[in-house]
Amino acid sequence: MGRPSPIQDRKLPAGRPMASAVPYLTAAVILFILPLVLPSYYLSVLTMILIFGLFAMSLNIIFGHTGLNSLGHAAFFGMAGYIAGISIVTYGIKSFWISTPLALAGAAVTAAVFGVIALRVSGVYFLLVTFALGQLLWTIAEKWYSVTMGRSGFVGIPAPDLGISLLDLGTPVRFYYFVFVIFALCYYLMARLHRSPFGYALQGIRERESRMSALGYNVWLYKYIAYIVAGVFAGVGGILYAHFNGSIAPSHIGFSNSALVMLMVILGGAGTLWGPVLGAALIVLIQSFASLVVPARWPLILGILFVVGVMGFRGGIGPHMVKRVRRIFSSGSYQS
Amino acid sequence: MIATNEVSFRVDAGGRLVIIGPNGAGKSTLFNLLNGQLMPDAGNVFFFGQDVTRLPLHRRAHMGMARSFQLTSLFPELSVLENMMLALHGLRSSRFNPWRATLSYWNLLDKAEELLSLLDLWSKKDDQVHMISYGEQRKLEIALCLASSPRLLLLDEPSAGLTSDERLAVMEIIRKLPPDIAVIIVDHDMDLVFGLANRIIVLHYGQIIAEGTPEEIQADPRVKEVYMGMEEEKT
Numbered sequence: 001m002g003r004p005s006p007i008q009d010r011k012l013p014a015g016r017p018m019a020s021a022v023p024y025l026t027a028a029v030i031l032f033i034l035p036l037v038l039p040s041y042y043l044s045v046l047t048m049i050l051i052f053g054l055f056a057m058s059l060n061i062i063f064g065h066t067g068l069n070s071l072g073h074a075a076f077f078g079m080a081g082y083i084a085g086i087s088i089v090t091y092g093i094k095s096f097w098i099s100t101p102l103a104l105a106g107a108a109v110t111a112a113v114f115g116v117i118a119l120r121v122s123g124v125y126f127l128l129v130t131f132a133l134g135q136l137l138w139t140i141a142e143k144w145y146s147v148t149m150g151r152s153g154f155v156g157i158p159a160p161d162l163g164i165s166l167l168d169l170g171t172p173v174r175f176y177y178f179v180f181v182i183f184a185l186c187y188y189l190m191a192r193l194h195r196s197p198f199g200y201a202l203q204g205i206r207e208r209e210s211r212m213s214a215l216g217y218n219v220w221l222y223k224y225i226a227y228i229v230a231g232v233f234a235g236v237g238g239i240l241y242a243h244f245n246g247s248i249a250p251s252h253i254g255f256s257n258s259a260l261v262m263l264m265v266i267l268g269g270a271g272t273l274w275g276p277v278l279g280a281a282l283i284v285l286i287q288s289f290a291s292l293v294v295p296a297r298w299p300l301i302l303g304i305l306f307v308v309g310v311m312g313f314r315g316g317i318g319p320h321m322v323k324r325v326r327r328i329f330s331s332g333s334y335q336s
Numbered sequence: 337m338i339a340t341n342e343v344s345f346r347v348d349a350g351g352r353l354v355i356i357g358p359n360g361a362g363k364s365t366l367f368n369l370l371n372g373q374l375m376p377d378a379g380n381v382f383f384f385g386q387d388v389t390r391l392p393l394h395r396r397a398h399m400g401m402a403r404s405f406q407l408t409s410l411f412p413e414l415s416v417l418e419n420m421m422l423a424l425h426g427l428r429s430s431r432f433n434p435w436r437a438t439l440s441y442w443n444l445l446d447k448a449e450e451l452l453s454l455l456d457l458w459s460k461k462d463d464q465v466h467m468i469s470y471g472e473q474r475k476l477e478i479a480l481c482l483a484s485s486p487r488l489l490l491l492d493e494p495s496a497g498l499t500s501d502e503r504l505a506v507m508e509i510i511r512k513l514p515p516d517i518a519v520i521i522v523d524h525d526m527d528l529v530f531g532l533a534n535r536i537i538v539l540h541y542g543q544i545i546a547e548g549t550p551e552e553i554q555a556d557p558r559v560k561e562v563y564m565g566m567e568e569e570k571t
Binding site: 192193195196197198199200201203204207208210211212213214215216217218219 | 371372373392393394397398402403405409410411412413414418421422423425426427430431432433434435436437438439441480483484
């Protein structure tokens with residue numbers, strides 16, 4: 001073999017892989033044990049957190065990493081949810097292994113088409129175009145009654161049928177573990193992406209687009225691929241949600257859902273990996289409690305939450321927490 | 337508006353061409369035309385015999401054209417090393433890899449160490465770019481350009497805002513560049529201009545008013561006129 005790399009010995013960026021595994025393992029263990037002790041209502045909240053956490057992470061690929069402010073991300077979430085539901089209920093495609101690829105392909109094609117249109121502009125215009133495209137789908141979902149069942153939503157979507165009797169997902173606990181496994185898998189894939197040359201290229205584009213071109217990157221192509229990838233991951237969230245809820249409605253494809261997921265990302269910390277999951281957890285938790293106690297006040301609470309989050313935790317709650325923890329650990333090591 | 341008007345020149349491999357001229361002479365516009373940031377309304381850009389006038393920036397980069405920017409144009413939230421890795425992946429097919437960690441390409445890390453050490457930046461490799469000094473950012477700017485092993489290097493005011501020590505260091509780096517690459521520099525610092533150039537072009541209001549060796553330029557009456565005029569305006 002060749003000479004040993006001088007950098008290899010130096011343990012470049014200070015032993016990240018091993019140290020970072022600890023919080024992940026802890027989180028995984030907690031998420032694994034929780035459903036065994038949680039009452040069923042809280043189990044459904046936890047399932048929602050994972051689904052929306054996944055959805056928020058997908059938006060983060062374009063919003064946080066690439067710097068594309070999309071206000072139509074629910075389009076892919078809703079599109080996949082509708083296709084999954086319609087293919088199962090209307091067309092009788094029972095198998096999860098067929099309905100899901102169909103739905104994901106639908107989300108990917110939608111993103112591929114929307115991307116061509118939206119990526120012709122940038123900045124606030126991108127925001128407006130994605131918003132308009134999302135509303136277009138929302139209108140279709142609401143008006144095309146014969147296919148989508150209109151305003152009240154498409155109902156009757158069963159639990160996923162994996163075709164293996166041992167893996168019957170009929171109970172909430174089993175469905176939770178199913179969501180958990182898919183969430184973990186998607187998280188892992190997005191984490192790899194984040195640290196890969198492709199992921200760094202996206203961050204470079206966020207920070208200095210013209211320089212990236214000068215370095216040899218085809219900026220448009222990167223944005224386009226990122227947009228489609230984000231759309232597919234959002235689609236995974238949408239499919240899980242459709243199965244979980246048993247229904248999917250126009251509101252899931254339209255502006256309110258797009259805005260909600262954007263708040264999750266901003267609140268949790270755009271550009272970080274797990275910040276959006278934290279943001280999703282916070283919003284889903286507060287939403288579920290608010291809907292029990294003061295259902296009519298949810299928009300007000302959401303508004304306050306957002307203002308406090310943006311003013312008190314600039315850059316998101318996630319990064320603030322990391323800083324705090326680092327400070328505790330580093331001061332500890334100085335004393336010892 | 338015509339910022340650059342009927343400018344025609346060539347630079348050969350190994351050439352060290354310096355473009356000078358008063359502010360607003362069209363130097364940066366010329367650079368933008370050369371590397372593809374702007375498309376000319378008329379005229380052509382040839383790169384080693386190939387017409388690249390209509391090629392986008394990133395394609396020209398792949399052909400071996402690198403450029404530094406007058407206003408520092410780095411990735412401020414990323415570390416020095418991550419900046420370097422972006423530049424190193426830029427011309428390799430690995431830039432599309434969504435799976436392998438970018439900091440696990442040992443051969444590129446070696447290259448990054450080599451270049452960062454050359455520019456005295458290796459000790460700063462883990463610092464975020466917005467944390468390092470302006471002079472260090474200027475040096476990193478040059479390091480990013482060198483990462484692609486370019487055939488043509490465009491340096492837009494490499495010495496702007498540097499202390500005299502840093503200026504000397506930058507000159508030393510440019511002098512040590514491989515002799516076969518062509519370098520075009522825009523700068524105001526006369527020590528740097530006459531210390532490095534083997535050919536000088538003087539731009540004024542978008543037109544070439546003089547071209548020649550450093551000695552010829554120093555003796556040219558029109559150049560003196562332009563710069564004398566500036567001196568008078570200042571006083």
